Amino acid sequence: MQFCSCFSCGKGFDRKTKVKTEPSWRIFSLKELHAATNSFNYDNKLGEGRFGSVYWGQLWDGSQIAVKRLKAWSSREEIDFAVEVEILARIRHNNLLSVRGYCAEGQERLIVYEYMPNLSLVSHLHGLHSSESLLDWTRRMNIAVTSAQAIAYLHHHATPRIVHGDVRASNVLLDSEFEARVTDFGYGKLMAEDAENGVTKTTTKGKDLGYLSPECIESGKESDMGDVYSFGIVLLELVTGKRPIEKLNQTTKQGITEWVLPLVYERKFGEIVDQRLDGKYVEEELKRVVLVGLMCAQSEPEKRPTMSEAVEMLMNESKEKMAQLEANPLFKGNIGEEVVDESSSEIISEEKDHQKQGQE
Numbered sequence: 001m002q003f004c005s006c007f008s009c010g011k012g013f014d015r016k017t018k019v020k021t022e023p024s025w026r027i028f029s030l031k032e033l034h035a036a037t038n039s040f041n042y043d044n045k046l047g048e049g050r051f052g053s054v055y056w057g058q059l060w061d062g063s064q065i066a067v068k069r070l071k072a073w074s075s076r077e078e079i080d081f082a083v084e085v086e087i088l089a090r091i092r093h094n095n096l097l098s099v100r101g102y103c104a105e106g107q108e109r110l111i112v113y114e115y116m117p118n119l120s121l122v123s124h125l126h127g128l129h130s131s132e133s134l135l136d137w138t139r140r141m142n143i144a145v146t147s148a149q150a151i152a153y154l155h156h157h158a159t160p161r162i163v164h165g166d167v168r169a170s171n172v173l174l175d176s177e178f179e180a181r182v183t184d185f186g187y188g189k190l191m192a193e194d195a196e197n198g199v200t201k202t203t204t205k206g207k208d209l210g211y212l213s214p215e216c217i218e219s220g221k222e223s224d225m226g227d228v229y230s231f232g233i234v235l236l237e238l239v240t241g242k243r244p245i246e247k248l249n250q251t252t253k254q255g256i257t258e259w260v261l262p263l264v265y266e267r268k269f270g271e272i273v274d275q276r277l278d279g280k281y282v283e284e285e286l287k288r289v290v291l292v293g294l295m296c297a298q299s300e301p302e303k304r305p306t307m308s309e310a311v312e313m314l315m316n317e318s319k320e321k322m323a324q325l326e327a328n329p330l331f332k333g334n335i336g337e338e339v340v341d342e343s344s345s346e347i348i349s350e351e352k353d354h355q356k357q358g359q360e
Contacts, residue, residue, distance in 0.1 A: 046066060091158050096150050096181065097116070097183035119173065143178065147182055148311045155306070240274055
C-alpha cells in the first residue's frame with residue numbers, strides 16, 4: 001500500500017527545512033519486535049505515556065525504532081486497529097512523528113515509530129538532559145515554531161482533521177537536529193477510554209492537568225481550542241524552564257501563567273526567561289513567544305487564537321505585529337490578571353481533587 005508523501009501546510013507555513021526521508025511503512029511481527037526490544041526489557045524502556053509504554057529497539061538492519069506497547073484499545077466492533085493505524089500513517093508532516101508500522105497479534109497491539117535520539121522536550125527542561133543546557137535560544141525558537149506548525153497542520157490541513165488532545169512537552173520529541181516531532185496524535189478513536197450508551201467520552205486520567213484547558217477539565221471533551229491552550233502552556237514552559245504547575249511550598253502551588261503574567265505587566269521579560277540561557281537570547285523574540293503563549297493559554301476559548309494564527313504570530317517579526325500583540329487587553333493590568341488567575345486556580349484546585357481520587 002502506498003501512502004502520501006509530506007506536503008506543505010499552505011501559505012504561511014513554509015520554512016527553509018530539508019525534507020526528511022521516511023522509512024517505508026509496514027506490518028511488523030511480534031517475534032521481530034520482541035527481538036528488537038530484548039523482549040520489552042525494562043532497560044529498553046524510554047517512558048510511559050497516556051496510552052502505553054514506549055521501548056527503544058534495534059532492527060536486524062541496525063535501524064533504531066521506538067515501539068509503543070498499548071495498554072488497551074477500543075473493543076467496539078467498528079474500530080479496526082489496522083485500518084485506524086493506516087490512517088495515522090497517512091498523516092505526514094516534517095514535524096510530526098510518523099508511524100513506521102504496527103503489530104497486531106493475539107492480545108498485543110503495538111505501534112512502531114522512528115527513534116528520536118534527543119528524546120523529548122521534557123527531558124531537556126526537567127529530566128535527564130536538563131543540566132546539560134543543550135537547548136540554546138535558537139533551538140528553543142525553532143522548537144516553538146515547528147511544534148506549532150505540526151499542530152496547526154493537524155487542525156487545518158490533515159485529512160481527516162485531527163484534535164491532538166494531549167499536547168504537552170513530553171509529546172514534543174526532538175530529532176538529531178533538535179527539531180520538533182510532535183507525537184501521540186490521533187489516538188482518540190483508537191483508544192477510547194470510556195463509553196456510555198455508545199458515546200465515547202475522554203477522561204483526564206493519565207493526563208497532566210497543568211496542560212489542560214479549564215473547559216476540558218470541566219467537560220472531559222477534547223477540542224482544537226483545548227490544544228491551543230495546551231500549546232500556550234508548552235510555549236511558556238519552553239522559554240521559562242518551569243513546569244506548568246510548580247510547588248511553592250507544602251500547601252501552595254502556582255500555575256505558570258499565574259507566575260508569568262504579573263512580570264509581563266511590569267515588562268520584566270528578563271526575569272521570565274530560563275536562567276540557564278545565561279542571558280543569551282533575543283529580547284524581541286522572547287517577548288513575542290511569551291505574549292503568544294499567554295494569548296493561547298487564556299481561560300476563555302473564544303479569546304484564544306487558532307493554531308494557524310499562533311504560527312503566524314510566532315513567525316511575524318514586524319514591529320506593527322508586536323505592537324498589536326502588546327496592545328491586547330490581556331496584558332493591561334487587572335483585566336488580564338483576573339483571566340489567568342482564575343484559570344490557574346481552577347487547574348490547581350482540580351489537580352488536588354484529581355490526586356485525592358488516586359489518579360495520576
